[in-house]
Amino acid sequence: MNEIVTPVHSEFIRVICWPKYPFPVPQGILYKQFHPVVLESSIEQSKLNYWKKLNLLPPNVLILGVDSMSRANFRRSMPETKKFLEEIGAVELFGHTKGH
Numbered sequence: 878m879n880e881i882v883t884p885v886h887s888e889f890i891r892v893i894c895w896p897k898y899p900f901p902v903p904q905g906i907l908y909k910q911f912h913p914v915v916l917e918s919s920i921e922q923s924k925l926n927y928w929k930k931l932n933l934l935p936p937n938v939l940i941l942g943v944d945s946m947s948r949a950n951f952r953r954s955m956p957e958t959k960k961f962l963e964e965i966g967a968v969e970l971f972g973h974t975k976g977h
Contacts, residue, residue: 885914941967 894908928935941962943951948969952959 885916888914888916890914 889911891911893906895905896902896907925935
């Protein structure tokens, strides 16, 4: 398989996949979606340098929010995800609501 590397300068990329051989799909497209991209900037680099000077690891925090899903619905419909998050020590934000 050939690997194609394209420099990314935007916060989002659009991925479109076409079949290699004729295949009955709508508009001839197998997959079309936008994906977010995390771009490294000089600000992030300066923050990493700060922590390196102190000989410490930077904070490692990920906040995951599932839009339009209640806590009870999440527990019912995504039990494996809930179990995984518990296993890695995730913290549940009780009383957190989405603001408009």
